[in-house]
Amino acid sequence: MDTVKKIPQYKRLYGILRKHIIEGIYxxxxxxxxxxxxxxxxxxxxxxxxxSLSTLAADGYIRKHQxxxxxxxxxxxxxxxxxxxxxxxxLGDRNLKTKIIVKPVLIPWIKDFxxxxxxxxxxxxxxxxxxxxxLDGNPIFYDISYLDNINLPxxxxxxxxxxxxxxxxxxxxxxEIRGGEQRIKAIPASxxxxxxxQLKKNQPVLHLERKMETNVNGLFIYSSIYCNTxxxxxxxxx
Amino acid sequence: MDTVKKIPQYKRLYGILRKHIIEGIYxxxxxxxxxxxxxxxxxxxxxxxxxSLSTLAADGYIRKHQxxxxxxxxxxxxxxxxxxxxxxxxLGDRNLKTKIIVKPVLIPWIKDFxxxxxxxxxxxxxxxxxxxxxLDGNPIFYDISYLDNINLPxxxxxxxxxxxxxxxxxxxxxxEIRGGEQRIKAIPASxxxxxxxQLKKNQPVLHLERKMETNVNGLFIYSSIYCNTxxxxxxxxx
DNA sequence: TCAAATAACTTATATTTACAAGTAAAATAT
DNA sequence: ATATTTTACTTGTAAATATAAGTTATTTGA
Numbered sequence: 249m250d251t252v253k254k255i256p257q258y259k260r261l262y263g264i265l266r267k268h269i270i271e272g273i274y275x276x277x278x279x280x281x282x283x284x285x286x287x288x289x290x291x292x293x294x295x296x297x298x299x300s301l302s303t304l305a306a307d308g309y310i311r312k313h314q315x316x317x318x319x320x321x322x323x324x325x326x327x328x329x330x331x332x333x334x335x336x337x338x339l340g341d342r343n344l345k346t347k348i349i350v351k352p353v354l355i356p357w358i359k360d361f362x363x364x365x366x367x368x369x370x371x372x373x374x375x376x377x378x379x380x381x382x383l384d385g386n387p388i389f390y391d392i393s394y395l396d397n398i399n400l401p402x403x404x405x406x407x408x409x410x411x412x413x414x415x416x417x418x419x420x421x422x423x424e425i426r427g428g429e430q431r432i433k434a435i436p437a438s439x440x441x442x443x444x445x446q447l448k449k450n451q452p453v454l455h456l457e458r459k460m461e462t463n464v465n466g467l468f469i470y471s472s473i474y475c476n477t478x479x480x481x482x483x484x485x486x
Numbered sequence: 487m488d489t490v491k492k493i494p495q496y497k498r499l500y501g502i503l504r505k506h507i508i509e510g511i512y513x514x515x516x517x518x519x520x521x522x523x524x525x526x527x528x529x530x531x532x533x534x535x536x537x538s539l540s541t542l543a544a545d546g547y548i549r550k551h552q553x554x555x556x557x558x559x560x561x562x563x564x565x566x567x568x569x570x571x572x573x574x575x576x577l578g579d580r581n582l583k584t585k586i587i588v589k590p591v592l593i594p595w596i597k598d599f600x601x602x603x604x605x606x607x608x609x610x611x612x613x614x615x616x617x618x619x620x621l622d623g624n625p626i627f628y629d630i631s632y633l634d635n636i637n638l639p640x641x642x643x644x645x646x647x648x649x650x651x652x653x654x655x656x657x658x659x660x661x662e663i664r665g666g667e668q669r670i671k672a673i674p675a676s677x678x679x680x681x682x683x684q685l686k687k688n689q690p691v692l693h694l695e696r697k698m699e700t701n702v703n704g705l706f707i708y709s710s711i712y713c714n715t716x717x718x719x720x721x722x723x724x
Numbered sequence: 725t726c727a728a729a730t731a732a733c734t735t736a737t738a739t740t741t742a743c744a745a746g747t748a749a750a751a752t753a754t
Numbered sequence: 755a756t757a758t759t760t761t762a763c764t765t766g767t768a769a770a771t772a773t774a775a776g777t778t779a780t781t782t783g784a
Contacts, residue, residue, distance in 0.1 A: 256766080256767060256768085257767080257768075258767080258768085282733080282734060282735085283734080283735070284733095284734085292768085292769090293768070293769050293770070294769095294770095295533075295767095295768070295769075295770090296767080296768060296769080298735085298736090299767090299768095301735095306544055308665070311665075311699075312735065312736090313734085313735075313776085313777080314734070314735045314736060314775070314776045314777080315733080315734045315735060315736095315775070315776030315777035315778080316733095316734060316735075316776075316777055316778085317733095317734060317735075317777095318734095318735085427546070429721065429722065430721070430722055431719035431720065431721055432670065432692065432715070432719060432720040432721075432722070433692065433715040433719050433720070434672035434673070434690035434691055434692040434693075434713070434715050435672070435690055435715075436689075436690050451674075452672035452673055452674050452690035452691070453672050453690070454670065454671065454672040454692070455672075457719075461549075475672070477670070477671040477672050477673075481669035481670060481671050481695075482669065482670040482671070483667065483668070483669055483670075484667065484668055484670070494736080494737060494738090495737080495738075496737080496738090520763080520764060520765085521764080521765070522763095522764085530738085530739095531738065531739050531740070532739095532740095533737095533738070533739075533740090534737080534738060534739080536765085536766090537737090537738095539765095550765065550766090551746085551747085551764085551765075552745070552746050552747080552764075552765045552766060553745070553746030553747035553748080553763080553764050553765060553766095554746075554747055554748085554763095554764060554765075555747095555763095555764060555765075556765085
């Protein structure tokens with residue numbers, strides 16, 4: 249086991265502060281310790297500390313005020329599907345349960361896929377899965393995921409119940425989501441979708457098509473997500 | 487006229503590079519000049535250049551690759567309503583026309599407003615306006631905006647036709663949008679909304695409720711936006 | 725007492741320097 | 755010719771330093 253922890257210092261501090269914010273050690277409106285204090289506390293220089301704080305600000309956890317300090321925001325992360333981290337982790341793994349509709353299988357890519365595919369992607373086929381996510385027992389997301397079939401040993405046999413796909417990719421394959429693009433529409437629910445989301449046919453449903461980019465060159469994750477927004481809204485910061 | 491241009495260098499370079507990307511001088515997949523080249527070209531040091539590039543990357547204009555360089559992305563900014571810049575500017579002011587439904591008027595805040603209001607906001611009342619945005623002649627957005635009534639001389643008499651609200655606020659009042667939060671839902675079109683968006687009643691419509699934060703302390707801009715997503719999707723990067 | 729000036733904080737911008745680590749092409753050895 | 759090594763380039767991380775500028779509380783002066 250020669251896995252040296254070579255996490256950069258600024259990422260380490262970012263993680264620590266974010267954890268503290270999420271756990272409520274710093275509450276809404278609180279001022280974080282000043283940059284100089286953080287320098288002393290964690291034995292870093294100011295540029296390093298500042299890089300952590302900038303990242304926190306970019307991710308919407310704090311707002312920086314010149315001359316005043318860094319103020320903690322309440323991030324309305326109730327259903328943070330618009331953020332990078334994925335739905336499960338965004339909810340703090342509390343009320344969200346995941347049910348597998350179609351276990352991960354290796355299939356060829358669908359014709360006329362929602363996003364253009366590279367030649368390499370087309371050749372290798374994709375890992376396909378369908379999941380239903382329930383919030384407090386109510387089905388909210390019907391999630392169809394597509395994943396390039398490149399070098400992910402045993403992915404199709406992994407246990408996905410109540411786990412975030414992103415978490416598995418990060419923990420077992422060191423794959424991180426870097427960003428992506430998405431299209432959003434309001435559509436009438438088809439029979440299949442309405443049955444999964446317990447809606448009447450043609451009820452309005454939110455449809456997201458997402459392409460997510462990873463730290464692995466050429467590896468993208470695609471999702472088609474249908475949301476029942478009758479009771480819950482999709483929240484996001486920008 | 488003593489308006490000294492005290493734009494930070496990194497913002498200047500950010501603007502220059504973004505302009506070049508938007509104008510197509512750098513195309514999709516192109517490598518930007520290396521950090522050291524930019525240092526020489528614009529007479530800055532590397533941390534300064536890196537700050538510009540980091541901001542560009544955060545805004546989705548480029549992707550940085552260690553050991554390789556910064557690659558220009560095609561940003562799918564078709565209808566960038568999910569981005570900060572506002573709809574009109576996101577489309578490059580080309581096909582999008584704006585029609586005023588209700589001219590800016592000063593009214594008291596609505597009871598049970600979609601976002602909680604501070605006491606100061608409640609007292610001062612709000613500037614209310616309704617606009618319809620047409621893309622290639624098709625009504626796409628029905629936009630209801632609320633604005634704190636604080637120190638915006640002549641705002642209610644300004645000409646908003648075919649101009650971005652954000653642009654007017656920036657140019658005349660030096661107000662910049664810093665970020666915000668939004669809720670997204672799919673809802674059935676009401677009679678009023680369906681008539682504006684030329685849809686049948688109860689057709690699915692995308693509903694966005696947004697609270698935007700500005701550089702002016704305590705000044706927020708609220709929008710309720712209804713989108714016809716039959717032909718167009720809402721696009722965003724994250 | 726009250727308003728203005730000041731001091732002591734805060735973050736923002738910028739330079740300089742050093743080394744680590746990833747990428748790609750050129751040089752080398754087989 | 756081909757595989758390997760080297761080299762030269764790229765971005766990533768990090769320290770040390772300096773000055774500017776915004777905010778707040780204290781001190782000062784009337």
